[in-house]
Structure formats: structure tokens, C-alpha cells
Amino acid sequence: MKNTPWLIIGAGAIGLFWACKLEKLGNKVHLVYRSENPGKKITLESLTDEEGQQQVSVSTHKIKSFKAEELTAQYDKVLLCTKSFDLKNAFSQIANHVTSDANIACLCNGIGAQEDLQNILLDTQNLWAGTTSEGVLKIEANHIKHTGLGDSYFGQWRITSPAKEFPIENMTVTNIHQRMIEKLAVNAVINPITAIFNIHNGDILNDEFKPLIDATLSELSSVFTHPKFSYAQESQHLTQENLKNRVHTIAQLTRLNRSSMHEDLRLQRQTENSFISGFLLDNSPIELPVQRLLFDGVAYAEQREEVKKKLLSLP
Template identity: 75%
Template sequence: MNNTPWLVIGAGAIGLFWACKLQTLGHSVHLVYRSESPGKKITLDSLIDENGQQQSTSTKHKVKSFMASELTEQYDKVLLCTKSFDLKDAFLQVSEHVTDDATIACLCNGVGAQEELQSVLLDTQALWAAITSEGVLKIDKNHIKHTGLGDTYFGRWLQTDSNREFPIDHLTVTNIHQRVIEKLAVNAVINPITAIFNIHNGDILDENFKPLIEATLAELESVFTHPKFSYIEQSKHLTRANLKNRVNTIAQLTRLNRSSMYEDIKLQRQTENEFISGFLLKNSPIELPIQRLLYEGVAFSDQREETKKKLLSIT
């Protein structure tokens, strides 16, 4: 399996970054793009080295890229780096080129898309979900910038008796559901607020946003610690203090970055709103008025200015 190429699906910032990363780790990579070919070479600019030190470098990575309709090989390792709403359909477009015993991994925001993908896999195919805190910005169709050093973790989505190991060493965890929920919690604060107010991640720590952040954290605590929340075993530790520490840390570490939801709204693209605030609204056993406002502020551009006023009036 280690000698066969990875099939990386998605030529956004994260897909291009992982195509380069896998190649650096010694793996062969085939990249699937949907609308715009990245060409044969990807440029990766990095502002930091592997130890987190400031060091500007630029590397070129020669990667074979295809549209899904151009694939001819069979792949036993697949990494999906698409938006949550595209995850299942992106896999179905390449599924005839995926072996029956393939390792399939997905890197996407929110919760819900993983279950949708699992529903179309064979019992013999193993799904690994992943989260990442790497900061990556897409400059051009074949040019990305690594703006923040982070961690990536993969874990089996379904707990089975299989002893199959993940094809990349030192990146696996046993509690991936907990980590997915923890990232959802941070995304449910940073993503919609930065997108609605058109601000960088670090700006949410400004004094004028303090009442909104505090109220949002209190509301999230009420759902994540509620005994009837469907993920309570993975989320019960997410108290307001825990959540505040996580949000503040990520906002500080990525203070100059723009969230993916901010970028999507700026470029008039579909957001992952349904898998972040939308997931919470659908699955919460209690009412979540602030998440409702955040959801609507992202979903309805014509209501955004009014939603801003309502959010800033929260005390």
C-alpha cells in the first residue's frame, strides 16, 4: 500500500497543501481538481519552519493532476480535502477508481458530512476523519502560502475490530469524534463572527466583541454539557472556561488569518454554515438564539447589517 499513490481530491488551499505535504513525506500523489487545473507544479510558500520559527521559504512540487473523468488507475489511499457540502459527491465521482479495501480519509469542517460519506462506503473500506489547525492561504490556482503551523489528526470514524493502520505515521488518535466536536465548538464562534463582520480571526478578541463572545460561549456550554446532546460523551468537558481558552488560543495563533467562512462570503461561494451552526441548531436539545443569529447572518446577505446590530446589542 505504501508504494501506491495517494489520490487527493480537492485543489483548494488544504488539498494543495496536503498534496505537497504527502510528497515531502515520500508518498506519490495524484490530485483531482474540479474546475481549474493547478498544472504540473505547485508553489508552496512558507513563513515558518517545522519548529514554528519565522523562516520564509518557497518550494516547488511536481504533482500529477486530473479531472475525475480522466482517472484510469485504482487507488487504495484517498484523501478528500473538499468543503463539507461537497464531500459525498466528490467521493462518488471517483468511487469506481477506489479499491474495495481502500483507506479513505476526509479533512473538512463541521459535523455531519462524515456520516454522509460513511453511508456510501463499502463495509470493507475504512473511513478516517481528520481535523487540522494548519493555516494555509491559496494565492493562485497552483500557489499556496503556509501562514500558520498547526496539528493534523486522523482517527477511525467507526470503531471496529479492524487493526488496519493508517498509511501515515504519528498522526492518528483514538478520540477523533471528541476532537471533531472541539473544532466544531471553535468554528462555531470564530467562523460566523469573522464572516459576518468581515474581520480577521484575532479581531474577535477586541473589546467591542467581548459581550458577544462571552454570550456565545455561555450558549455553547449549555448545549455541549446538556445530557440530551447526541455527542455528550465527547463534549461534556466543554465548559465555558474550556471553550474560552480554546477560542482565545486559536484566535491569537491565527490572528492575522481570515477564516474559511470569511473567504467564502468574500468570494460569494457556498459556505459550510449548514455543518457548523446548522448542525448545532438541528441537533441541540435546547434553543440556541445566538447560533440562530449567526447562522442567519451567514446565510442571508440581505439581512446581514440588521443581524450585526442584533449581535452587537447582546449583553
């Protein structure tokens, strides 16, 4: 693989983390920011070592930062670390600086934005969808804290023959759609519930939320195991028991974290609701009354108190 610079779009926690990660792997990295300039050095504070053991370490990474309009080079490796609703627009702003055979990767929550991006790419460009379970917090414009080890995977959004390898070793998977559905399933429980009730991830395991969690999982398993669901081939294994184990594990591992949707509501920012609950509502072959309540509770602040009462009274 050519040692040309990676172009990372987005200077949030994940964008800064990947800038440091790629630089650590020996890559040149150029970072595009929108509002907060992270400067030329990013501080990465890690709370765990490579084995996941508690060990605080601090490293500094030299990264060149630009606004989109300041770019002059051409890039053949791009990683978009934006919110789902920003993905297509963020790429459009730098599209003139991307080669016709570039590998273009994206890390965003939910499903739907990837296809929108694919539709504006050249046939000769490769789109890679990614998922990550790394825990990262942004402390300042140029300072992030790595709070938990996780796995990251990338797969071709549209499979080509022969299949290609992602430009970073040991991250290529062939079943990225399945992995994204699995992540969507967990997000469709933890994100809206923590956002609506203003709680940490681990709090969803409290007794008061048990009927709500059970109802949400039961409804989701009915969609994912339904033969007419749009991703049925990738989701048949997501039974209620399977989903329960996944959600409980993630909630426990991230019990002190606040979900991204919780933070977006708290800071009065746009959420990825349309790409999580909204995606399920648009693609489900059956009615989803619980997901509809969760969607509305996030989307409409004026309905939130009423939605909370309905959610807590579910049988």
C-alpha cells in the same frame, strides 16, 4: 504500507498543501482538480521551519493532476480536501477508481458530511475523519503559502475491532469525534462572527465584541455539557472557561487570518454554515438563540444588518 499513489481530491489550499506534504514524505500523489488546473508542479512557500521559527523557504513538488473523468488507475488511499457540502458528491465522481478495501480520508469543517459519506461506502472500505490546524493560503492555481504550523489527526469514523492505523505515521488518534467537536466549538464562534462582521480572526477579541463572545460561549457550553447532546460523551469537558481559553488562543494565533467562512461570504461562495451552526441547531436538546442569529446572519444577506444589531445588543 504499500507505496501506491495517494489520490487527493480538491485543489484548494488544503488539497495542494497535502499533495506537497505527502510527496515530501516519499509518496506518489495524484491530484483531482475541478476548475483550476494546477499543472505538474506546485510551489510551496513556507514562512516557518519545522520548529515554528520564522524562516522563508520555497520548494517545488511534482504532482500529476487530473480531472475526475481522466482517471484510469485504481487507488487504495484517498484524501478528500473539499468543502463539507461537496464531500459526498466529490467521492461519487471518483468511486469507480477506489479499491474495495481502500482507506478513505476527509478533511472538512463541521460535522454531518462524514456520516453522509460513510453511508455510501462499502463495508470493506475504511473512512477516516481528519482535523488540521495548519495555516495555508492559495496564491495561484499552483502556488500556496504555508502561514502557520499546526497539527493534523485522523481517526476511524466508525471504530473497528481491532482498531486500524492510518496510512501516515503518527497521525492516528482514537478520539477523533472529540477532536472534531472541539474544533466545531471554535468554528461556531470565530467563523460566523468574522463572516457577518467582515473582520479578521483576532478582531473578535476587541472590547466591542466581548458581550457577544461571552453570550456565544455561555450558550455553547450549555449544549456541550448537556447530557442529551448527541455527542455528550465527547463534549462534557467543554465548559465555558474551557471554550473561552480555546477560542482566545486560536483567535490570537490566527489573528491576521480571515476565516474560511469570511472568505466564502466575501467571494459569494457557498459556506459550510449548515455543518457548523446548522449542525448545532439540528442536534441541540435546548434552544440556541445566539447560534440561530449567527446561522441566519450568514445564510441570509438581506437579514445581515438587522442580525448585526441584535448580536451587538446582547446583554
